[in-house]
Amino acid sequence: MTKYTSVSIPLTLHKRLETIISKKTGFKSVSDYVTYVLREVVAMHELKEVPEPFTSTDLEEIKKRLQALGYL
Amino acid sequence: MASAPHGGRLVQVPQTTPDSPALAGFGESQRLMVTKETATTVANIANGVFSPLEGFMSEGDYLNVLEHMRLESDVPWTIPVLLPVPEDRTFSGGEEILLVDEGSRPVALMHCEGSFGISRQEYANKVFGTEDRAHPGAARALDGSSRAVCGRLKTVVRPDYGEYADHTLTPQETRVLFSEKGWDTVVAFQTRNAPHINHEYLQKSALALVDGLFINPVLGKKKAGDFKDQVILAGYKEILANYYPRASVVLSVLHYEMQYAGPKEAVMHAIMRKNFGCTHIIIGRDHAGVGSFYGPYAAQEIFKEFPDLGISPLFFREFYYCRRCAGIASEKTCPHKEEDRLNFSGTKLRKMFSEGETPPKEFMRPEVAQAILRFKQPFVE
Ligand SMILES: [Zn+2]
Numbered sequence: 001m002t003k004y005t006s007v008s009i010p011l012t013l014h015k016r017l018e019t020i021i022s023k024k025t026g027f028k029s030v031s032d033y034v035t036y037v038l039r040e041v042v043a044m045h046e047l048k049e050v051p052e053p054f055t056s057t058d059l060e061e062i063k064k065r066l067q068a069l070g071y072l
Numbered sequence: 073m074a075s076a077p078h079g080g081r082l083v084q085v086p087q088t089t090p091d092s093p094a095l096a097g098f099g100e101s102q103r104l105m106v107t108k109e110t111a112t113t114v115a116n117i118a119n120g121v122f123s124p125l126e127g128f129m130s131e132g133d134y135l136n137v138l139e140h141m142r143l144e145s146d147v148p149w150t151i152p153v154l155l156p157v158p159e160d161r162t163f164s165g166g167e168e169i170l171l172v173d174e175g176s177r178p179v180a181l182m183h184c185e186g187s188f189g190i191s192r193q194e195y196a197n198k199v200f201g202t203e204d205r206a207h208p209g210a211a212r213a214l215d216g217s218s219r220a221v222c223g224r225l226k227t228v229v230r231p232d233y234g235e236y237a238d239h240t241l242t243p244q245e246t247r248v249l250f251s252e253k254g255w256d257t258v259v260a261f262q263t264r265n266a267p268h269i270n271h272e273y274l275q276k277s278a279l280a281l282v283d284g285l286f287i288n289p290v291l292g293k294k295k296a297g298d299f300k301d302q303v304i305l306a307g308y309k310e311i312l313a314n315y316y317p318r319a320s321v322v323l324s325v326l327h328y329e330m331q332y333a334g335p336k337e338a339v340m341h342a343i344m345r346k347n348f349g350c351t352h353i354i355i356g357r358d359h360a361g362v363g364s365f366y367g368p369y370a371a372q373e374i375f376k377e378f379p380d381l382g383i384s385p386l387f388f389r390e391f392y393y394c395r396r397c398a399g400i401a402s403e404k405t406c407p408h409k410e411e412d413r414l415n416f417s418g419t420k421l422r423k424m425f426s427e428g429e430t431p432p433k434e435f436m437r438p439e440v441a442q443a444i445l446r447f448k449q450p451f452v453e
Contacts, residue, residue, distance in 0.1 A: 043379065
């Protein structure tokens with residue numbers, strides 16, 4: 001099950017976030033909001049540098065099949 | 073550039089043939105018979121449709137998915153992928169299990185990592201939001217086993233898709249295909265239906281925003297009254313041949329058992345299409361719903377929970393033919409009343425086809441209707 005840990009942020013930032021959240025619906029706490037925003041950031045980083053899921057030999061075979069089936 | 077695979081890596085389990093020596097010599101206690109639907113799930117894990125899963129879920133992943141809609145690794149995931157086992161069978165971690173089909177033919181070799189109990193009621197409530205047996209997914213969960221075995225797939229027997237083989241592409245293949253076509257953005261359309269005009273408008277509206285359209289009908293076990301697999305495919309072939317720009321559309325089927333889990337299933341549909349390389353997915357009205365178990369746009373709302381999904385949903389209201397607009401309109405663009413809409417219930421449509429009639433061309437393209445009529449019994453009984 002999901003476990004939690006604490007991250008320190010300046011108290012002043014925490015207060016500003018509280019103000020934002022009080023005006024916006026959907027977030028129960030600063031922690032929820034920070035988790036949401038960080039997941040967005042993490043996803044952006046993970047998009048980069050994903051290896052191709054095939055070798056060049058695979059690639060030629062895949063193209064052959066796609067051509068035979070009329071997809072290419 | 074295509075979407076990155078979910079969890080960062082496209083899973084590829086080594087494939088073999090049924091007569092491989094690696095699959096021989098397993099005694100009765102090391103064999104586990106699986107249903108056709110589970111065998112389909114095995115194939116989907118093996119070719120990466122369910123990336124990053126490499127096998128059937130552990131208890132930790134299972135509980136995390138139920139509670140938080142995420143795997144233990146924090147990757148979004150909304151419906152457990154379990155391997156149910158008879159409650160009187162025991163399996164211990166570390167042993168190898170040969171999964172066999174109903175005809176005792178090998179399906180896959182799995183490295184067992186243990187087994188665990190599941191509360192059927194909890195499963196039904198958390199996944200489907202109900203214990204009502206009128207919900208086909210909840211009924212199946214409530215009648216299912218309360219024990220599951222988990223583990224990584226080591227080898228799978230190359231799946232045989234029979235008459236659908238030539239229309240079945242793997243995520244590796246679609247990724248190459250999209251890249252060869254030069255598509256940077258691809259929108260997926262999930263369907264379990266023969267195409268109506270409203271689907272066509274939905275797809276074409278989405279296609280206007282991206283490079284390519286990936287029509288990916290689901291084939292497999294469905295509920296009574298749904299169109300049969302052959303009918304869906306025949307309908308799509310007709311509509312594509314007559315009304316779609318060939319260069320910007322790909323049709324390929326997905327073998328998968330519908331769960332009818334509404335919003336949670338909409339997210340799974342998006343994850344699977346992300347693995348196929350799609351950057352967008354169409355989410356319309358009552359996506360993957362059944363009866364009135366889910367709000368009409370609940371399947372759009374749920375996407376707010378996942379800023380890290382890695383595929384963008386495109387939300388649409390329902391399209392229909394409006395007599396007063398004298399054309400295809402949507403709930404968003406047409407001010408008229410429901411009575412002005414041309415609509416056929418599933419029941420009425422089934423009656424029509426069974427009497428050899430076809431719906432008007434404002435509801436379904438005549439070529440599609442004719443293709444359906446060529447089937448003696450087009451609906452699942
Ligand atoms: Zn209208």
